[in-house]
Every structure is written in C-alpha cells, then in structure tokens.
Amino acid sequence: MDAEHVARAALARLAEPGDTAMGAALRVHGPHEVLRVLQADGPLPTEFRRRDPAGYRVRLGGPSAADDLATVARLGGRFVIPGDRHWPTQLDDLGDARPIGLWERGPVPVRHAALRSVAVVGSRAATDYGTYVTHELAHGLAGARWSVVSGGAYGIDGAAHRGSLSGGGPTVAVLACGIDVAYPRGHDRLLARIGETGTLVSELPPGCSPSRVRFVERNRVIAALSRGTVVVEAALRSGSLITARRARDLGRSVMGIPGPITAPHSAGVHQLLREEDTYLVTTPAEVVENVGLIGDDLAPRPQGPTRIWDRLPPETARVLEAVPPNHALDQHAIAKEAGTALATVAACLTDLESHGLVARETAATPQGDHHLWRRTAID
Incomplete structure (x- = not known):
C-alpha cells in the first residue's frame, strides 16, 4: 500500500464522514501535509478555520x-x-x-x-x-x-x-x-x-x-x-x-x-x-x-384489456349496442334503437355477423320468414 493510501487511512480515523473542512484541506494541501500538520502541535491550515484542532488531535494515538x-x-x-x-x-x-x-x-x-x-x-x-x-x-x-x-x-x-x-x-x-x-x-x-x-x-x-x-x-x-x-x-x-x-x-x-x-x-x-x-x-x-439511456430504456405503457367496442367503427358499435343479448329484434327495431338508417343497420349487422358478434334467427310469420338478431358478444 503506497504512502497516500496510508495517509488517507490515518485521516479516516481522525475525521467524521462528510467533514467539508477536511475535504477542503485535502483538496488544497493533499493528505500527507494535512496529516503532518494534525500530528504537529501547531495551527491548522485556513481551511480548518471553523474547526477546533483538538477535535481531530484527540483521536491521535488510536x-x-x-x-x-x-x-x-x-x-x-x-x-x-x-x-x-x-x-x-x-x-x-x-x-x-x-x-x-x-x-x-x-x-x-x-x-x-x-x-x-x-x-x-x-x-x-x-x-x-x-x-x-x-x-x-x-x-x-x-x-x-x-x-x-x-x-x-x-x-x-x-x-x-x-x-x-x-x-x-x-x-x-x-x-x-x-x-x-x-x-x-x-x-x-x-x-x-x-x-x-x-x-x-x-x-x-x-x-x-x-x-x-x-x-x-x-x-x-x-x-x-x-x-x-x-x-x-x-x-x-x-x-x-x-x-x-x-x-x-x-x-x-x-x-x-x-x-x-x-x-x-x-x-x-x-x-x-x-x-x-x-x-x-x-x-x-x-x-x-x-x-437508463434516453430513448433506449423506455418502459412499456400499461393498457387495459382491449374490448370488442374498441375495434369497431362508431356507427357499427352503436348498432351492436342496440342489439339485445337476452332476446332478438328485427332490423326495424334495431334501427329505431340505434337511431341509424335501415340500410346502414343492414350493412352493420352483416359485418357484425361475419365477426361472430351477432347471430341471425329466423321466425315464421303469416307474411313469411322474418329475420331477427341477437347479440352473442357480452362486453
């Protein structure tokens, strides 16, 4: 171990952590000179002006x-x-x-x-x-x-x-x-x-x-x-x-x-x-x-689960919401509930059926077969 390590090891016994007066003296004079002055019976460098030298010297001999x-x-x-x-x-x-x-x-x-x-x-x-x-x-x-x-x-x-x-x-x-x-x-x-x-x-x-x-x-x-x-x-x-x-x-x-x-x-x-x-x-x-590194260590942004509605155009989502899950309605009733033109409802229902979100039911009436629609996706 060289002389500077020995001097600093000795000073670590004399000073408390965070002692800025000691730090300033070390910066200006170096550890050998600071230790020499502390071991001598004389005034300390000006960097110690707010410290009583006895506070350091009382620990000499440990x-x-x-x-x-x-x-x-x-x-x-x-x-x-x-x-x-x-x-x-x-x-x-x-x-x-x-x-x-x-x-x-x-x-x-x-x-x-x-x-x-x-x-x-x-x-x-x-x-x-x-x-x-x-x-x-x-x-x-x-x-x-x-x-x-x-x-x-x-x-x-x-x-x-x-x-x-x-x-x-x-x-x-x-x-x-x-x-x-x-x-x-x-x-x-x-x-x-x-x-x-x-x-x-x-x-x-x-x-x-x-x-x-x-x-x-x-x-x-x-x-x-x-x-x-x-x-x-x-x-x-x-x-x-x-x-x-x-x-x-x-x-x-x-x-x-x-x-x-x-x-x-x-x-x-x-x-x-x-x-x-x-x-x-x-x-x-x-x-x-x-x-971390700017631009390289970005955290993934947390997101909630994706819902069916998130993937649909607004008009299609409105039609889907108008289709009840617990009973079936015809296109006229769905159009009225959604506030959407009948032709648009027909197109949206066809699209929703292709994605398995609604199911078509056939009801026999005196006027012939009548198509009803029920929602299959509950979300």
Whole structure:
C-alpha cells in the first residue's frame, strides 16, 4: 500500500464522514501535509478555520493506519481512494464532502457495481405492503442487470438487498459503521451474504460503531453512488427523504412509490412526489426508464384489456349496442334503437355477423320468414 493510501487511512480515523473542512484541506494541501500538520502541535491550515484542532488531535494515538489496512486485508477487502482504478468517480460530485476513502469488502468492486445502480431506501418500520413491493422491485432491477444500493438497515433496506440477491444481481450495502461490524445485529447473515456476493462499503475504518450523525452522512454516499433513488414508505420525518433530496441536489433522478393515502408510513413519499422533478414509479421498467439511456430504456405503457367496442367503427358499435343479448329484434327495431338508417343497420349487422358478434334467427310469420338478431358478444 503506497504512502497516500496510508495517509488517507490515518485521516479516516481522525475525521467524521462528510467533514467539508477536511475535504477542503485535502483538496488544497493533499493528505500527507494535512496529516503532518494534525500530528504537529501547531495551527491548522485556513481551511480548518471553523474547526477546533483538538477535535481531530484527540483521536491521535488510536488504531494505526497500518492496523486498519491489515484488518481489511484479512477480511479480503480493500481501501480505495480518489484516483484509484476502482474509485467510483461519481462520488467526486460531493465536492469537499467526498469521502476520504472507502473501505470495501466483497467480490464486486463498488465502482463496477455502481456503474448501473439504483438506490432503494425507505422506512425501517416497513409494512407488509412496503416489504413486498420493495422485494419485487429490487428483484426486477437485478433481472434487468441493475445493481441495488441501500443501507443494510431493517425494513425497506433489507427487503431491497434480499430482492436483489434473489434476482441474481450484486447489491451494495453502504454502512454507517466499519465493514467488519454487523449492524444491525439481526442482519448479520444478510450482511455476510452481501459480502460474499456483492459489496459492503463504508467510509469509516474497521471497528467503528454507528451513530445518528453517521447514518445521516451515510445517506449522501448512497445518493451519490447511484444514478437515481427510489423511496418506498417514508414518514414525514425520515432519513430516506434526506437521501432523496441529496440525490436531487446531485442531479440524480428521484422516484417514489405511492402507498395508501391514509398510511403515515407513506406520507413522506407522497410529500416527495408533490415536489418538482420527482417521478412516480410502480415497476422496475419505470425505474430503468428514469435512470437508463434516453430513448433506449423506455418502459412499456400499461393498457387495459382491449374490448370488442374498441375495434369497431362508431356507427357499427352503436348498432351492436342496440342489439339485445337476452332476446332478438328485427332490423326495424334495431334501427329505431340505434337511431341509424335501415340500410346502414343492414350493412352493420352483416359485418357484425361475419365477426361472430351477432347471430341471425329466423321466425315464421303469416307474411313469411322474418329475420331477427341477437347479440352473442357480452362486453
């Protein structure tokens, strides 16, 4: 591992995710100089003017960069930094809030998994409806060869990962803790499976525990990695809405799946759908249309079943409607009911008979045989 990786690994121990002061200092001075200044007992560069240097220096003396790099190597993982071949360059859109580096574990480099990826996020307290819809959506996206990115949490996140796995696709779990920490504990087997077939990724070094602030900042990485974010079930105050709005700020597509208008779990999604540049989606194909290639990934337009009347000229349809299904009428009665000339009714009935939509009956009268008509198509 070269010196820049070591320096950035050390800085990842000192700064919290989303630290724009650290990001600005790295952009101007580079990781070696920033680390040197932090390790020295002196003033910080002007980029840190709003930060107390003690907040960084209090963490000096903790686990070393060499220890962290050795830990992730034992896990079969890697530490990637900006400029690396496997660095997901879409994270550069975060500017000074870009991660110092990414700790990742799994057979699929996050750069590759994120090239065609969709974030699927939502409530931890998901309903059966939300869980089912999310699983089917992620399963369909995986079948269309799109990776699903989520946060590994209970509820919608877990359903998104499981749906992607069941569809045979790689899924990316962006964690708010170290990639060696199974959180939430109840998802230890799910996270292990993601680490075996997809990607576990975090900007926090091994062993780090989650916190509320780290969950919030984790959302910007989910938003930046993906071409678009789908929100399934979110209350009015929800971290998922933060992810969606960060995605919008980054120029990514933002989508929502509606739920019952009476459900508090969907109130946040419905509010999001009322905002500009948010798209309502209900199928994987509609999601792909929003994040795929313009003109190439169009979703089929849903249509109701075709009815008999849809295929008939208006005048013929009017004649057919005038023919009753439960008893027979002669042409004069049909013409009167349809308000159509007798000659036109005769032509329409012949056409309808050829298509099997009406049947002719013969009734004997003193004046001779009399033709009656009955409708055979009930639609």
